[in-house]
Amino acid sequence: MIRGIHATVIGDSHIRRHIVCQDSSGVYVDGDYGIAVVADGHGSAKHFRSDVGARIAVRISIELLKKYMNQADFAGQFRQHPDFILRQMEKQILMKWREAVEEYHRENPLTEEEKGKLTEEERARLKTVTIYGSTVLIAVMGDGFSYGLLLGDGGFVVLSREGRIFIPVEDPNSHANYTSSLCNTNACLYFQHWFSPDRPRAMFVSTDGLYKSFASEEDFLKYHGLISRMLDDEDKAKKSLKRNFEKRTREGSGDDISIALVFEEEPEGEAVEES
Numbered sequence: 001m002i003r004g005i006h007a008t009v010i011g012d013s014h015i016r017r018h019i020v021c022q023d024s025s026g027v028y029v030d031g032d033y034g035i036a037v038v039a040d041g042h043g044s045a046k047h048f049r050s051d052v053g054a055r056i057a058v059r060i061s062i063e064l065l066k067k068y069m070n071q072a073d074f075a076g077q078f079r080q081h082p083d084f085i086l087r088q089m090e091k092q093i094l095m096k097w098r099e100a101v102e103e104y105h106r107e108n109p110l111t112e113e114e115k116g117k118l119t120e121e122e123r124a125r126l127k128t129v130t131i132y133g134s135t136v137l138i139a140v141m142g143d144g145f146s147y148g149l150l151l152g153d154g155g156f157v158v159l160s161r162e163g164r165i166f167i168p169v170e171d172p173n174s175h176a177n178y179t180s181s182l183c184n185t186n187a188c189l190y191f192q193h194w195f196s197p198d199r200p201r202a203m204f205v206s207t208d209g210l211y212k213s214f215a216s217e218e219d220f221l222k223y224h225g226l227i228s229r230m231l232d233d234e235d236k237a238k239k240s241l242k243r244n245f246e247k248r249t250r251e252g253s254g255d256d257i258s259i260a261l262v263f264e265e266e267p268e269g270e271a272v273e274e275s
Helices: 012-016 050-069 074-080 082-107 112-116 120-125 217-228 234-251
Strands: 003-009 023-030 033-040 136-141 146-151 155-159 164-166 192-196 202-206 257-263
Touching: 003 023, 003 033, 003 234, 012 234, 023 050, 023 257, 033 050, 033 202, 033 257, 050 082, 050 136, 074 082, 082 146, 082 192, 136 155, 136 202, 136 257, 146 155, 146 202, 155 217, 164 217, 202 217, 217 257, 234 257
Parallel strands: none
Antiparallel strands: 003 257, 023 033, 033 136, 136 146, 146 192, 155 164, 155 202, 202 257
């Protein structure tokens, strides 16, 4: 059976500046498949409802991928046409996220306080989806296959059945203070994906607050090896992750930190290596 956990902590800089947590995370596990999702709202002045955008991204992604994974013939179709199906998923995630954002905005129009932060010209030019801008990173483990989709910065890590830990794909368009986003005009062009005909031991997605708390990619991967050794007790692992994230954001990135992972129990006595 596949299992999953997720954890989110507010960034230390957000606490000091009285800013809400702009990360969101979630998992869904059902029989032989599991879905892990994280999202990171941008939080800058024009993205002032990005915390809501991140929550919507997690919810929409899980809802949509559940429908795919529950189709009786999905595994067979996916193995034959993985790229095509993943591109369809990306388009639908983007479309449904934008529909959900527009619906939320209609039901929750801008407050006077929010309007006061913008000039009339800025309000006229600002697109609704921009207000809710967010990244999204997804890992899915199925029965004999796995895949991931990401839009924006963050971490996507796989632990193979042989014990190798690696990053299979990254967003090449994210750098410095720029990241690809669900609110980009041509967002569908910036999605990245990865798939495998095998089911790994574990798959992790995390927001950039975690990656930025490490001095190197090597240390970042080693940390995932440590996490993989805690997974025999899910409640204990989740509490440990939250405590560690609170320390990391306080002493390191200062940013919100989120992780979501799906996994199988690690067989006893097997080593884990980093690469």
